[in-house]
Amino acid sequence: MSETLAPTRTAALKVDDLRVAYLVRGIAREVLRGVSFEVAPGEAYGLVGESGCGKSTTAYAALRYLPSNGRITGGHVLVAGADVTGMDDAALRRYRARDASMVYQDPGAALNPVLRIGPQVIECFTLLGQSKDEAKQHAIEGLRRVRIADPVRVMQRYPHQLSGGMQQRVVIAMALASDPTLLVLDEPTTGLDATVEAEVLDLVRALRSDTDAAILLIAHNLGVIRTMCDRVGVMYAGKVVEEGPAQQVFDDPQHPYTVGLLSCLPRHGIQKGERLLTTIPGTLPQIGTPLPTCVFVDRCPLVTEICRAEVAPVVEVGPRRWTRCHHADRIGEILAADDTQGVEAATSHRVVFEMRDVSKTFRQHRHDIPALVGVDIGLEEGETLGLVGESGSGKSTLAKAMLGIHAPDEGGELQIDGKVVEGKTGDRTSDERRAVQMVFQNPDSALNRNWTVRRILKRAVVKLTGVKGRAADERVEKLAESLRLSPRHLDLKPRQLSGGLKQRVAIARAFAGDPRIVVCDEPTSALDVSVQAAILNVLAELQAGEKTSYLFISHDLGVVRYLADRIAVMYLGRIMEIGRTDEIFDGPHHPYTEALLSAVPTVDGEPATRISLAGEIPSPANPPSGCVFHTRCHRFMAGTCDVIEPPVVELSIGHRIRCHLPVDQLARSAGVD
Amino acid sequence: MSATTPLTTAASAMPPSAQPRTERSMARRERWRLLRRRPGFIAGSVVLLFWVVCAVGGERVSPHGPLQTGFPSSQAPSGSHLFGTDQLGRDVLSRVMAGARDVLLVSPFAALLSVIIGTLLGLIGGYIRGIADEVVSRVMEAVLAIPVILMGLLVFSTFGTSKTVKILTIAFLFTPIVFRTVRSVTLAEAELDYVTSARLRGEGPLYIMTREIVPNITGPIVVELTVRVGYAIFTLATLVFVVGGGRPEEPEWGNMVSQTYGLIQGGTWWPAIFPALAIASLVIAVNLIADSVESVYAS
Numbered sequence: 001m002s003e004t005l006a007p008t009r010t011a012a013l014k015v016d017d018l019r020v021a022y023l024v025r026g027i028a029r030e031v032l033r034g035v036s037f038e039v040a041p042g043e044a045y046g047l048v049g050e051s052g053c054g055k056s057t058t059a060y061a062a063l064r065y066l067p068s069n070g071r072i073t074g075g076h077v078l079v080a081g082a083d084v085t086g087m088d089d090a091a092l093r094r095y096r097a098r099d100a101s102m103v104y105q106d107p108g109a110a111l112n113p114v115l116r117i118g119p120q121v122i123e124c125f126t127l128l129g130q131s132k133d134e135a136k137q138h139a140i141e142g143l144r145r146v147r148i149a150d151p152v153r154v155m156q157r158y159p160h161q162l163s164g165g166m167q168q169r170v171v172i173a174m175a176l177a178s179d180p181t182l183l184v185l186d187e188p189t190t191g192l193d194a195t196v197e198a199e200v201l202d203l204v205r206a207l208r209s210d211t212d213a214a215i216l217l218i219a220h221n222l223g224v225i226r227t228m229c230d231r232v233g234v235m236y237a238g239k240v241v242e243e244g245p246a247q248q249v250f251d252d253p254q255h256p257y258t259v260g261l262l263s264c265l266p267r268h269g270i271q272k273g274e275r276l277l278t279t280i281p282g283t284l285p286q287i288g289t290p291l292p293t294c295v296f297v298d299r300c301p302l303v304t305e306i307c308r309a310e311v312a313p314v315v316e317v318g319p320r321r322w323t324r325c326h327h328a329d330r331i332g333e334i335l336a337a338d339d340t341q342g343v344e345a346a347t348s349h350r351v352v353f354e355m356r357d358v359s360k361t362f363r364q365h366r367h368d369i370p371a372l373v374g375v376d377i378g379l380e381e382g383e384t385l386g387l388v389g390e391s392g393s394g395k396s397t398l399a400k401a402m403l404g405i406h407a408p409d410e411g412g413e414l415q416i417d418g419k420v421v422e423g424k425t426g427d428r429t430s431d432e433r434r435a436v437q438m439v440f441q442n443p444d445s446a447l448n449r450n451w452t453v454r455r456i457l458k459r460a461v462v463k464l465t466g467v468k469g470r471a472a473d474e475r476v477e478k479l480a481e482s483l484r485l486s487p488r489h490l491d492l493k494p495r496q497l498s499g500g501l502k503q504r505v506a507i508a509r510a511f512a513g514d515p516r517i518v519v520c521d522e523p524t525s526a527l528d529v530s531v532q533a534a535i536l537n538v539l540a541e542l543q544a545g546e547k548t549s550y551l552f553i554s555h556d557l558g559v560v561r562y563l564a565d566r567i568a569v570m571y572l573g574r575i576m577e578i579g580r581t582d583e584i585f586d587g588p589h590h591p592y593t594e595a596l597l598s599a600v601p602t603v604d605g606e607p608a609t610r611i612s613l614a615g616e617i618p619s620p621a622n623p624p625s626g627c628v629f630h631t632r633c634h635r636f637m638a639g640t641c642d643v644i645e646p647p648v649v650e651l652s653i654g655h656r657i658r659c660h661l662p663v664d665q666l667a668r669s670a671g672v673d
Numbered sequence: 674m675s676a677t678t679p680l681t682t683a684a685s686a687m688p689p690s691a692q693p694r695t696e697r698s699m700a701r702r703e704r705w706r707l708l709r710r711r712p713g714f715i716a717g718s719v720v721l722l723f724w725v726v727c728a729v730g731g732e733r734v735s736p737h738g739p740l741q742t743g744f745p746s747s748q749a750p751s752g753s754h755l756f757g758t759d760q761l762g763r764d765v766l767s768r769v770m771a772g773a774r775d776v777l778l779v780s781p782f783a784a785l786l787s788v789i790i791g792t793l794l795g796l797i798g799g800y801i802r803g804i805a806d807e808v809v810s811r812v813m814e815a816v817l818a819i820p821v822i823l824m825g826l827l828v829f830s831t832f833g834t835s836k837t838v839k840i841l842t843i844a845f846l847f848t849p850i851v852f853r854t855v856r857s858v859t860l861a862e863a864e865l866d867y868v869t870s871a872r873l874r875g876e877g878p879l880y881i882m883t884r885e886i887v888p889n890i891t892g893p894i895v896v897e898l899t900v901r902v903g904y905a906i907f908t909l910a911t912l913v914f915v916v917g918g919g920r921p922e923e924p925e926w927g928n929m930v931s932q933t934y935g936l937i938q939g940g941t942w943w944p945a946i947f948p949a950l951a952i953a954s955l956v957i958a959v960n961l962i963a964d965s966v967e968s969v970y971a972s
Binding site: 442 | 866869873874
């Protein structure tokens, strides 16, 4: 956008050979090893890379907000020509108040919970020296600027009375109060639902046209970076290894790390049957490890002797585009060598699990809250059923009903292998318990931090299979082996393992008793993309070998598409659409599915059309009349949708949909590739 | 991967339990190393050790017997009687040293007992929840509402002032406080997914509480124990001071202060001030240790 403007003006942000070290147990360990980049006024620059590569440290260093053990050991940060690294306390305070703003990941934590929105926003303006009335006027304008329709009413509210998207708008309004030169966005949409994320991204994009701020965006979601940023810098181990216009970098990466990172993602709609995901071998080096020549040398597929002997050169590979690699001319070889095959489908069309007309109503403060309403699903042997929907749509409740953590209401029925089972796990037989196990989202919470891996696995083996003693030990070792955990890992405690290894332990535990069904609740959302790829591969391989069925909950549609054979779309405790993965993605879609699909920015570019859902998901305690989705539906037909509950229509065998629209009027592929 | 896999791989030579034990002892050794580096811990330990020597050594370490009379009465501290003598001609230093025995027997046991009972009830309240939690919580609140002095008066006058009665009384008074601490950490722990996972493989509540949860809350429990010991010393001295503890000639710190504090106005300050300082020194020493333990567990 601003590429033509950029070179003629002073950079709004210039990071020059920045070096930062953290003091860990008395030893300074280098985390930024000479980071350099520039952001022009009005330009958006994205930093990408896995956790631990120094993205956030760079952002915090730009505001001099480093943690107390962090030191800038070299280099400069210039904002509009002023050297931030050399400022004294007074100058720094002035700089943070007037020239730089930051938007954090969790808007709920960024707002003071005991103050109304009004005073918090007004304060941003009074700090700039405005009078009370002036500040209030500006606050109202500021909130209107972030598309808050009724700012005066919102100012009366407390933060907890606003939705996550609304909170983030308020935070953005506050960040823009000083009309900053530099706006840092640190994972601004990470905690938000896809539909809300789309809204916030739309807003930031719109704001860019009327502010001259340089935007530094940090996000682990490469799709977000692609849609938002003009240029990106790819960071690895404290160094920018590749830089260039966002589209070019993502479509045609020129550094081995960027190539690896991008090929870890399930892109272009690939599925587990086609090929396994590519992973980057090895792990990120420990902070402070000396890497004098090339930071990626230990994990690079193209590595030769020169990579260890000489500092990697910066190679121009296009206009305003460079990569830091000895072998920039050989990048093409990496993908050519990739010939992994997919896993073979293991489904046998035997139904192993069935839910018939299952509802779950919670009682809270004497109100009935229906969290699941008349759910019918079946799960075939060796099949993966993906479960998608916004938070609050009942995905987790469905999983918990299946596992027996919540007993469903009277009238519904759960069957395992054709046999009706009790609602509560405690009332089920040990074989029935053994049949359904779970992999949790957060391995830190899922593994007992005081137990060794061996004890965690052995207890699961003993309890689920009844095998004891030597035989149990052996089974533990086989389990570990099948998850590629080394024997050394068995005697460690969870905190001594990396996130990916922890999740492998959790998966091994779920598989301890040869389960028929494994519920996976966002098993990779806490992991980096390269680790995610490895975990998804493991899940796919285990399934192919064991004929296990998965109920796979995820908000990442790319991941669901890769792993799932069928997908169910949930809204307000109801299944709105269910069908084969290709049917869900190609259409005809339920309008809600259509909106969900269109909300997702992907690395491969944006959906052609964006359908934004109005408002928030309604309270399940008071669901809308007729079709529960009608309040937010862009295809709403007055007189029908708000009166009559739509019937379940079978579009083709197994592809069911809850909608009044005639089939020929339902949208087809929303353009997500 | 079947449950009945025949023995295909050679069994690993290492006994599975050997490694965890060393890991645990390593953690313990690390905590011990951190503790020894804290000046508060060292100072507290030295003072505590002094009182332990007094309690164990008895007349072998004190200059005279605690009940031995016949010295000139109400002598100010001097070379022959470091802490002076009281109005009945007994050596104050010997009595103060002998007084350590009672305190050091009663308070740790009282604290330990309250921590054991409080932990059990706290686990039930925090993990089982429901009616059991309601009942236990209300009872604990009722106990908290009883004034300490009133309680002491009642119990001591009814059941006498044997060590057992003292231990039970203080343990009873402290249990609700331990209960509240343990209940709150258990509540947080029970929310974690490893507990759900244990339920999914069919573990009973007793196993989950004792094997899964307790190892993760030992930190707060150990801290609670050390803190309670400090409070127990103080509470014991208070009760004995107000209510009286056993026979008047018993060398008990609270007793000694209560019998002699009237003499301070007449200028005979030493028979009351020295036992009072003894109480203070022991309470402070235990609290210094407790603080160090707490910060080592927190780090």
